[in-house]
Structure formats: C-alpha cells, structure tokens
Amino acid sequence: xxxxxxxxxxxxxxxxxxxxxxxxxxxxxxxxxxxxxxxxxxxxxxxxxxxxxxxxxxxxxxxxxxxxxxxxxxxxxxxxxxxxxxxxxxxxxxxxxxxxxxxxxxxxxxxxxxxxxxxxxxxxxxxxxxxxxxxxxxxxxxxxxxxxxxxxxxxxxxxxxxxxxxxxxxxxxxxxxxxxxxxxxxxxxxxxxxxxxxxxxxxxxxxxxxxxxxxxxxxxxxxxxxxxxxxxxxxxxxxxxxxxxxxxxxxxxxxx
Numbered sequence: 001x002x003x004x005x006x007x008x009x010x011x012x013x014x015x016x017x018x019x020x021x022x023x024x025x026x027x028x029x030x031x032x033x034x035x036x037x038x039x040x041x042x043x044x045x046x047x048x049x050x051x052x053x054x055x056x057x058x059x060x061x062x063x064x065x066x067x068x069x070x071x072x073x074x075x076x077x078x079x080x081x082x083x084x085x086x087x088x089x090x091x092x093x094x095x096x097x098x099x100x101x102x103x104x105x106x107x108x109x110x111x112x113x114x115x116x117x118x119x120x121x122x123x124x125x126x127x128x129x130x131x132x133x134x135x136x137x138x139x140x141x142x143x144x145x146x147x148x149x150x151x152x153x154x155x156x157x158x159x160x161x162x163x164x165x166x167x168x169x170x171x172x173x174x175x176x177x178x179x180x181x182x183x184x185x186x187x188x189x190x191x192x193x194x195x196x197x198x199x200x201x202x203x204x205x206x207x208x209x210x211x212x213x214x215x216x217x218x219x220x221x222x223x224x225x226x227x228x229x230x231x232x233x234x235x236x237x238x239x240x241x242x243x244x245x246x247x248x249x250x251x252x253x254x255x256x
Contacts (some may be wrong), residue, residue, distance in 0.1 A: 129178030
C-alpha cells in the first residue's frame with residue numbers, strides 16, 4: 001500500500017476493469033484506499049485475479065459480472081459500490097469495444113455511446129455532490145470529426161466520439177448536482193487488446209502511430225494518468241486531459 005490514502009472510504013466503479021488499462025487503474029486507486037468495483041462481462045477468473053492482487057496488498061475490491069449495455073448490468077455495478085463501499089463517489093467509464101465481429105453492426109454505438117450515457121445517468125442518481133465521472137477515450141476517436149484514422153478503427157472511433165459528445169450534453173445536469181466530469185484521451189496504447197487487433201488487421205498500425213506521436217504510452221503509464229485525475233477538484237466540469245501524442249493531431253488541425 002502507498003502512504004497516501006486520500007481515497008479511503010471512497011467507492012469507485014471502473015467499467016471494463018478485468019484487464020488492461022482498467023485493471024491497472026483500479027489497482028492504483030485501491031492503493032490509495034478506495035474500494036473498487038472490478039467490472040467484467042465474461043472473464044470471471046481474470047477479474048477475480050485482480051481482486052485477489054488488490055486484497056493481497058491490503059486493498060478493497062469486489063468483482064462484478066455485469067454488461068454495461070443492460071439496465072441490470074448497470075444496476076449491479078452501482079449496487080455493488082453501495083453495498084460494499086457505502087456509496088459511489090467515482091465512476092470511470094473505461095469499457096469500450098466495437099471491433100468484435102460477432103455482436104452486430106450496431107454494437108459499437110450501443111456500447112460506446114448509448115451504454116455510456118445510460119451509466120452516467122444511473123450513477124448520477126446516487127452520487128453526492130463532490131463526486132466525479134471520468135470518460136476514457138482515444139485521440140483517434142476524440143479528433144475523428146477532423147482528423148481521419150485507420151479505416152479498420154473508424155467505426156469504433158466514430159462511436160466513441162458520439163459517446164463523448166452525448167456525455168457532454170449532460171454537463172448541465174452534472175453541474176447542477178455538483179458532480180465533476182473529465183474526459184481523458186490518449187494515443188494508441190501499447191499492449192491493449194484494441195492495439196493488438198488493429199495491428200492484426202493493419203500490420204503497420206502501431207509503428208505508424210509510434211512514429212507520428214514520438215512514442216506510445218504503456219498500459220501502466222496511461223493508468224497512472226487516469227488515476228491522477230481522480231480526486232482533483234480543480235478541474236472544470238467537461239475538462240479534457242490530453243495524454244501523449246496530441247501535438248500531432250493539433251498540428252494536423254492547424255494545417256487543414
């Protein structure tokens with residue numbers, strides 16, 4: 001455990017946190033004293049392993065099998081935070097997808113837009129003033145309206161951008177309730193399932209982004225950036241935090 005326990009008695013949900021960036025972020029927050037809901041859709045053993053790792057270092061966590069695209073799944077996560085940790089103070093909207101080939105052509109929008117908004121609304125109903133919501137996205141999605149991305153990723157990028165826009169429409173509600181809202185966006189992250197899938201479809205995907213950005217963040221590095229936003233009360237509601245590689249996109253915008 002770290003010395004700083006600034007999140008003690010804080011219930012946190014990290015969606016899609018059985019692996020990758022979500023799992024690493026959850027572990028960092030647990031080290032600061034938070035009680036973390038580890039959310040998974042199918043892989044219970046993987047989620048339970050994260051819980052065990054957190055508990056072995058003195059942290060608090062619980063694994064919840066829940067599909068964020070369903071009312072039942074969203075309720076299960078919120079109930080877990082309330083029942084186990086006394087309430088929900090922080091929601092990190094990390095779950096995303098859409099490159100799966102077996103879940104229908106509209107799945108990306110269901111997951112990356114509709115489910116994100118529904119989760120925000122459900123969480124906002126139980127969150128107290130001073131709570132915080134963090135939406136995790138990518139530069140490829142954040143800038144997609146102005147800067148094209150790889151064709152293989154375009155449907156996901158457009159759905160995640162649609163999700164960000166739809167979430168931002170709820171900023172007045174969040175301000176009224178005293179709930180913070182931050183968007184954190186990063187370039188392609190080394191070692192994630194998305195990067196792996198993209199590189200299978202386009203073997204130059206990772207290397208081309210590495211060259212354009214200068215370097216790509218690792219899962220652990222991006223998780224540190226996300227975790228560092230949690231608990232900050234100096235950020236405007238709707239603040240965007242750019243992590244690595246954004247200068248390349250801003251330059252492309254300037255040259256349009």
